[in-house]
Amino acid sequence: MAAQGKGPGGKQPTINDVAALAGVSKKTVSRVINRSEFLTEKTRRAVEQAIEQLGFVPNPQARALAFRRNFLIALLHDNPNAQTVLNFQQGVLDAIKDSDLALLVRPVDRGSDKMLDDVRVFLEKQRPIGAMLLPPISENDDLAALCENLGVRYVRVGSALLDDARHCVSSNDREVVAEAVRGLIARGHRRIGFVRGPAGFRSAAEREKGFMEALAEAGLELPDAYHARGNYRYASGVEAGEALLALASPPTAIFCSNDEMAAGVMGIAHGKGIAVPGQLSIIGFDDSPTATHIWPALTTVRWPIREMGSRAARTLVPDFLGFGAKVASDESPVLPSILVERQSVAAAPADT
Amino acid sequence: MAAQGKGPGGKQPTINDVAALAGVSKKTVSRVINRSEFLTEKTRRAVEQAIEQLGFVPNPQARALAFRRNFLIALLHDNPNAQTVLNFQQGVLDAIKDSDLALLVRPVDRGSDKMLDDVRVFLEKQRPIGAMLLPPISENDDLAALCENLGVRYVRVGSALLDDARHCVSSNDREVVAEAVRGLIARGHRRIGFVRGPAGFRSAAEREKGFMEALAEAGLELPDAYHARGNYRYASGVEAGEALLALASPPTAIFCSNDEMAAGVMGIAHGKGIAVPGQLSIIGFDDSPTATHIWPALTTVRWPIREMGSRAARTLVPDFLGFGAKVASDESPVLPSILVERQSVAAAPADT
DNA sequence: AAGATTATTGACACCGGTTACCAAAATGAC
DNA sequence: GTCATTTTGGTAACCGGTGTCAATAATCTT
Numbered sequence A, B: 001m002a003a004q005g006k007g008p009g010g011k012q013p014t015i016n017d018v019a020a021l022a023g024v025s026k027k028t029v030s031r032v033i034n035r036s037e038f039l040t041e042k043t044r045r046a047v048e049q050a051i052e053q054l055g056f057v058p059n060p061q062a063r064a065l066a067f068r069r070n071f072l073i074a075l076l077h078d079n080p081n082a083q084t085v086l087n088f089q090q091g092v093l094d095a096i097k098d099s100d101l102a103l104l105v106r107p108v109d110r111g112s113d114k115m116l117d118d119v120r121v122f123l124e125k126q127r128p129i130g131a132m133l134l135p136p137i138s139e140n141d142d143l144a145a146l147c148e149n150l151g152v153r154y155v156r157v158g159s160a161l162l163d164d165a166r167h168c169v170s171s172n173d174r175e176v177v178a179e180a181v182r183g184l185i186a187r188g189h190r191r192i193g194f195v196r197g198p199a200g201f202r203s204a205a206e207r208e209k210g211f212m213e214a215l216a217e218a219g220l221e222l223p224d225a226y227h228a229r230g231n232y233r234y235a236s237g238v239e240a241g242e243a244l245l246a247l248a249s250p251p252t253a254i255f256c257s258n259d260e261m262a263a264g265v266m267g268i269a270h271g272k273g274i275a276v277p278g279q280l281s282i283i284g285f286d287d288s289p290t291a292t293h294i295w296p297a298l299t300t301v302r303w304p305i306r307e308m309g310s311r312a313a314r315t316l317v318p319d320f321l322g323f324g325a326k327v328a329s330d331e332s333p334v335l336p337s338i339l340v341e342r343q344s345v346a347a348a349p350a351d352t
Numbered sequence C: 001a002a003g004a005t006t007a008t009t010g011a012c013a014c015c016g017g018t019t020a021c022c023a024a025a026a027t028g029a030c
Numbered sequence D: 001g002t003c004a005t006t007t008t009g010g011t012a013a014c015c016g017g018t019g020t021c022a023a024t025a026a027t028c029t030t
Helices: A017-020 A026-033 A040-054 A060-066 A082-096 A115-126 A143-151 A174-186 A202-217 A234-245 A259-274 A290-295 A307-318 B014-020 B026-033 B041-052 B060-067 B082-096 B117-127 B141-148 B173-186 B202-217 B234-245 B259-271 B289-293 B303-318
Strands: A070-076 A100-108 A129-135 A153-158 A168-171 A191-198 A228-229 A251-256 A281-283 A301-302 A338-340 B072-077 B102-108 B130-133 B155-159 B168-171 B192-194 B225-231 B253-256 B281-283 B300-302 B337-340
Touching: A017 A026, A017 A040, A017 B202, A026 A040, A026 A100, A060 B060, A070 A082, A070 A115, A070 A281, A082 A100, A082 A307, A082 B082, A082 B102, A100 B082, A100 B102, A100 B117, A115 A143, A129 A143, A129 A307, A143 A153, A153 A307, A168 A202, A168 A307, A174 A191, A174 A202, A174 A251, A174 A301, A174 A338, A174 B337, A191 A202, A191 A234, A202 B337, A228 A234, A234 A251, A234 A259, A234 B289, A251 A259, A259 A281, A259 A290, A281 A307, A290 B168, A290 B234, A290 B259, A290 B289, B014 B026, B014 B041, B026 B041, B072 B082, B072 B117, B082 B102, B082 B303, B102 B117, B117 B141, B130 B141, B130 B303, B141 B155, B155 B303, B168 B303, B173 B202, B173 B253, B173 B281, B173 B300, B173 B337, B192 B234, B192 B259, B225 B234, B234 B253, B234 B259, B253 B259, B259 B289
Parallel strands: A070 A100, A070 A129, A129 A153, A153 A168, A191 A228, A191 A251, A251 A281, B072 B102, B072 B130, B130 B155, B155 B168, B192 B225, B192 B253, B253 B281
Antiparallel strands: A301 A338, B300 B337
């Protein structure tokens, strides 16, 4: 622990105190703080020692003023899934832990027509260095354009590449879903239902594509009756479950576009006395806490949300995170999701 | 929408531009911004009109520097329950929506012995006006003392009053739990199990007190074997369920100190073929998303977390939130939780 | 060794507000 | 009408850093 040295008057020491102690100008101290090149090793050490001795911490407000930019990155989200947001946050914090940056969180209201203005005011006021857009608002091109105009860097997080790679972090929803569904087919399932996410969500579209892809490969069709449209909420899963399981020839497996809806379907199955996974296999998506809190535990897709948070931060502000944080140019902005197999999938019942 | 007037050079207009346009000094403009008294109505209007015309927004960084204080409030948390944190956040944002304030989020690592230092550096750097401490770290007195020393206002959120009322927002866990357990007793349950939260958590202690209170009122005892110790996680609920339900004379009802553990107990019940709520009633606490995502839906206690967030903000910085946000001196800092009755509770089985 | 180059450092203005303090104007008392 | 008192507006310094550009020191050429 550094000595809690205070400048004259018991206040926080300033750059001037450091300069005086080290016998250099404040500009030189500033150079040390900002890791400027063009510094003698000797000078640097003298300054660093003075900083250490005084316990000097640069005042972010002053820097923000001089830089015309706050040392902040903003997280803009409108995500119904709290765990996702928080995990992502955690990933971002992992990345910025040892930097000067702090994280500003800003939920936005996707529905509101003032949304864009709200965000504009927010960005103009706070002047963060950059902003991270979580899905679904990451899919809004106007928002990205706004950042661009305001000179705020941005990164869009999504289920698929939404933009130029330097503005993107994504997972590979389509491929993993296809893989999961192939697994169902391999276990003998032929009557496979699908619960889609809400219209207008890229993630919903990607997951659907993956599902269709796997079905097509196996030469299977998706009857209209097997195609339920949900909105990522539990209640819509309940509705979908009621519809699909009331059919004369119900599916033996259902892929749900997220875990909440999967939980809804499973609840209905329990209510109808349909055994999961004996008579009905269910797969979800997200690996949210719900996935393990329901019984039987849900086979689902886990996207590496925390890693995506770190990556997003590193993509956004590589130059602020110190050496080693840079994203190598050959790193793909696509972080792979994985299928987590638990207890909600079994082979198709024989009597079909 | 105000005209997007830009100052000379297409940049954001500054206080100087406003002063020039209004034909006054920047100090006068500053007075108008800060609602100083001692101003002619005429002057004020001239300035306000100039502000309007230019679309001037005071630069928060400059103000922060001059004020020696950032227009930020911090949310410090180390909460395993993401939904709780996010709901609280939302409540805070409701409260600060129309103010100049922004919200800084800072997860802290309760376990780390550097925690206090980390928080100190954070607060010294960011210099927020105030900090809100969520449980369980709100129970840490050193943290509160640190805020006090640093001149950062603080509010502690908890299951019970942790401090002076002006530093507190809390819910009434004990009372509601007692009420819930009385309900079980009224439905004929006599063998009631308890799954406790982790040692050292005030919330765990409060819920236990409420539970014991209700039992004592009815003249019931809690056998040791009925008293399971969990840690608020699903897995510990599973263990507790295994222990309690393997007893020769198992409980007919179990109160779990949070929903995740309740979900664990319920999973075990399903596994053992014990009907919920027919043979076993279960009550949880939190009304987390899990509560409705499991089947049958969980009877649980909902604490008004979003309201608590608003209240915390209003308690913390009443003078920054504009007229009407002040917490009346006779408002209690205790916001009541409510019992949400769903499908996991029924009368005690007759064969007992 | 002198002059040319280049690497380091410092002086000073400036970022956009605020406060401290002083001057001018307005008001009231006599 | 003059002087003391209260309002109001202006000037300068300051908050704690950074940018520009010139000055100085170090290194290289020939």
